[in-house]
Amino acid sequence: MMSRSFLRLTMACVLAGAGVTLATGPAEAGNTPAKTVPVRLLSLNDFHGNLEPPTGSSGRMVDETGATVEAGGAVYVATHLKQLSDKNTLKVAQGDLIGATPLISAAYHDEPSVEFLGKIGVTASAVGNHEFDEGYAELRRIMNGGCHPVDGCSPAGEWKGAAYSYLGANVVFKRPAQGAEKQALGALGGTNTPSLRALLKDYGIPALPPVAIRWMNGVPIGFIGLVTGSTPSIVTSEGIKDLDFIDEVKAANVASRLLKIVGVKAQVVLVHEGDQVTAGRSPDSCSAQPGAGNRIATQVDAEIDMILSGHSHQAYLCTVADPKGAGRLYSQGGSFGRVITKVDFQVDVRTRDVVRSSVVADNQVVTRTVTPDPEISAFVQTWKDRVAPVANRPIGKITADITNAASASGESSLGNLIADGQLAATRTGGNAQIALMNPGGVRAGLTYTGSPAGEGDGVVTYGEAFTVQPFNNLMQVITLTGAQLKTVLEQQFTGGPNAQAFTKILQPSSNFTYTYSASAPWGSKISAMKIDGVDVTDTQTIRVAANNFLVGGGDAFAAFTGGTDLWSGPLDIDAFAAHFAANPLITPPVPNHITVAP
Template identity: 30%
Template sequence: MELTFYINNKIIMGSYRRSEIMRKLFCKRFINLLVIALLVLPIFSSLAIRAHAEDTVSVKLLSVNDLHGKIDVTGTINNVNYGRADYLATYLKARKATNPNNTLIIHSGDMIGGSSPVSALLRDEPTVEIMEAIGFDVGTVGNHEFDKGTQELLRMVNGGDHPNGTKGYKGMNFPVVAANVEYKDTGKLILDPYAIKEVDGVKIGFIGVATVETPNMVMASGIQDIRFTDEAAAVNKYTEELKAKGIKAIVVLAHVPGNQSGETATGQIANLAKNVDDEVDVIIAAHNHVKLNAIVDNKLIVQAWEYGKSFADIDLKIDRVTGDIVEKHAEIVDVIQEGATPDPEVSAILAKYNEMVGPKLKEVVGYATTPMNGGYPIKGIIGDNALGNLIADGMNFEMKSDFALMNGGGIRDVLAQGEITWENLFNIQPFNNTLVTVTIPGSALEPILNAQFSSYGPDVSIGGFSYTWDSKKNKVVNIYLPDGTPIDKNGTYTLTVNNYMYEHGTDKYKIRQYSKDPVQGPEDLQATVNFVKSFNGPIQYVAEGRISEDFKAPELVDAVLHGADLKDGSYLHEVKVSLAATDAGIGISHIEYSLDNGVTWKRYDEGLTINKAGKNSIQYRAIDKVHNVSETKTLEVFITPASIENTISLVKQADGDKGIKASLIDQLENAIKTFEKDKEDKAYQSLEKIYLHISKLSNKHLGEMDKNEIMFMLKYIIEHRTEISRNELPALLAS
């Protein structure tokens, strides 16, 4: 139905018709708008995403720490080969290729020092050449960069020839920064505190710090002109400078140790993270050679193992407008040789320097029958290690000293089974330290040893003595000479150490405090080489308990011997005594006994035969493998010699018929006379007849127990021919 109205000569359509038309028109327009929106929205979304991406810069940091000049060294663990500089280069260059224009390669110190000989023999300049070939952009210093002193570090950074280096050495072609190492006299830093790198329009500040413990780990004489200030205070000071320059993306290269704990970190590096400005976003740790990938106080902390066997791959997103790091995450990547091709440029550098030093490295100086581990001694029953023992004995051998101490941190590698080359020994002792022999009173050795204990255990390997200690108290219990006798505290001894220990900045080892008359010796490496060469055959060294927490003495087991032969408790002619002991610790070394009331002691083997007539007093004790001595026990044994005279005594004391007893005594005395006439065979025939006669006597004629004792003695005399003629006696006594 349709209604039409005329108002003011205008036609007005009915409301029903008009509403329907308007509804259809609205729907059509809405659909058109929806279609347009669906077509346009993806364009706007893409533009928004692109705008956000253009607001941030993706930056990759590749970090290495604690290379220690091990440029030609392969580390093998569980049959997997890790590291070596040409493989490290391959990995780093491959990762850089994923973001070539926005990648920086950085390090947090100890790239040199304690190096393999191909680098160390040329003052670590080969390592620097390889770092430049890889393309490092910035680094800092660790404690080992100061091994040769301040001036040598500055030469390494800035360039200059060294007599043992390469000709025309130009230094490092990338900045090395250290914000907390300054000259004592002026307070000026020895290196720039930070470096600024610009990547795709954004600036990143890199601040370097070295551990404040460095003076305790290097030769004191080489760094007398500098000091190391608080790491956190230095970082905060130069963070303010960077912020004043508008830089908010800040990375700290910190040669400071730490450990993983779940998703966070502990130790000195964690304390550093908590105490530095929150504008610091990333901290590259080092020094304790572990893998670390953690967050502390919203700061990313990484450390990548050691010796180029791994590296950290850190991805950052930096806001273009604010300059802040808005995203950060890291991966620790192992440098596994299998499946990788060594970088040809770095391989060529290695080949060049190996050719220069090769003949010296390959010299064979000895042969090891077993592998020898080194490093620091440990807590436990056996705390020493084979390689430390070898080195300490070599120090005594070279300097003809009584005692030797070798710090664990100076033993940098293990010794494999097989041929021992000069290169092997250099890798173990790479620091070119020299030996120093001093004189100490015997009473000083204990406080010197106590000074080297820490919460981790002992520091030094030892030669010329052994000791037991208590880790709960960190104190020595006993000190013994090699023969097991205690050290003479009133005596005087010579002690050999290396010059690092002797010159230690804080006299940590107490050598200077307690010693006098220092005598300089050769390099420690040469002493070890000479000692190894002194062996006529293969060398076998083991961990033997020179250092031990076993200070509990063995326990003796009661002596074992059969029951007495005679009713008076004595033994006929001789008796064998068996001695034994138990030890809950390292084990029994030996048992010893004394037959003269402790004046002299003899080593017990298997069975002790006692045959001295009369009362024998036997003292015995046990000694374990670290010279702990048990209590001394005493055993009394009575011996009755098997003789005709003693047989007569038994007959006289026996219960029995007097006439029978008198007859037996007469027969025995006649046998004695026969011996005196030097008719030995006839005398023994007489004794056999007497024995036979007694055996037929009834218990009424001779008491059973007495009869058995008399027969037992006679049988022993006959079988062992214990009676001798008078003519034989002088010759026997003379012999």
């Protein structure tokens, strides 16, 4: 059996393989009169760069009384955090703090949002899938600093890096990073030990820090970061081509053992995975329907004391049983900065472990009835001023609201409009014949009523268009046979070899029609495909336009990856803006291109 000192060094070496230094704290305190010491955690999840108060349903939250209130916005998050903080407080997060963000943040590669989170004192966060929207290399830049390799420095100057630690215990390299394994072994004086080799082989070389240790009132608190294992299917494949996302439970258990080896027994999982809830319930209720998040919360090592989650944008507070039958907290705090999860607990000074019976949690709605934080108000206004010339530029007009709400078939007016714009942008050069848009990429609707910026009713600004499509995906065109296209459409539905999590109806360009029967067996759901009114045959070739997320097999549409003759064109937002330029007054399309059969 390896000695404690050897295991401690082993852990440090494994982390060193990813360029990570394990943080350590002061030596164990001497005789302390108190048997326990208090710790408070304040957590956020799925902030998505909402520096300004989110609007519409995204800016409302059901509070503890059952009332629906306006919630969210950086200036209010900051005030509520100050009111909830005391000398025992650590602030943490559960991922998707950036990515799919409003233009105020996205225009500068989310540096404003990361700076804000540092200003309010976040100390550690799990990575979310959206942290990988611009790829692993860009995430490392956000973590460590430096100007963007293409766009250069923002108006604020050279980026200094995140003030908090991003954690991803289940994110490892597909193959050892250049010299990583040698570096890890070399740190042991060149000792090529079987135990260390086995550990590296079983777990892999971490691509991100797996854990962070923070000291509070003389005791160490260990945080384990995890991201949903579905990340490869919901982000652009090129940006994570060198990474593997291993099972969350396996990674958490390895990280838990490593923390325990170095004497950290108070352990908290920050996981970007969660569950859906029963609608309309209080954020303090346990309304979570057991799913992917619950699996993690119930199966990770019993040494782990609580699981703070994200990803599903829901708010709940649950107690679940760990593998030994003891209860532990499983929570989530909504999204967009509308809820702060407050967790109070005691840590036994002698054992350094959480006294689970002392855990008290509360989901605090970030109401807008408090005084906005003056420092953050000035900070947000600075970035609003910087981005205003771009955000407020008119790009076209609409005659009425164009909504992203799905019709009975699953298509929407806005989805059709976006697909039509993508087809127009890829006909020349890419020779596209149809276009398909993923519904999850249509993030908001377009409203006819003018905004406070004063552009006027019916005017669509670049900022509003960006809110609809915030990912900066690249438009691409591939060749599929009619049979391959049918398989793509079959993959919209649950079941089948692609394991679609829930039905996702691709938004078609208006010249493409077909019929589906959701009740038919998988593989026989799609029929009557037509392009410009002409039947599609299995053997004909079709030039299909889609964003690079879909072309890479995103959202479990694996059949896209069988396409050939790849052509790349403009960014999706540029295609959308160009469509407005070519059609200055747009009437909402009728979403009637898909027929639903029994």
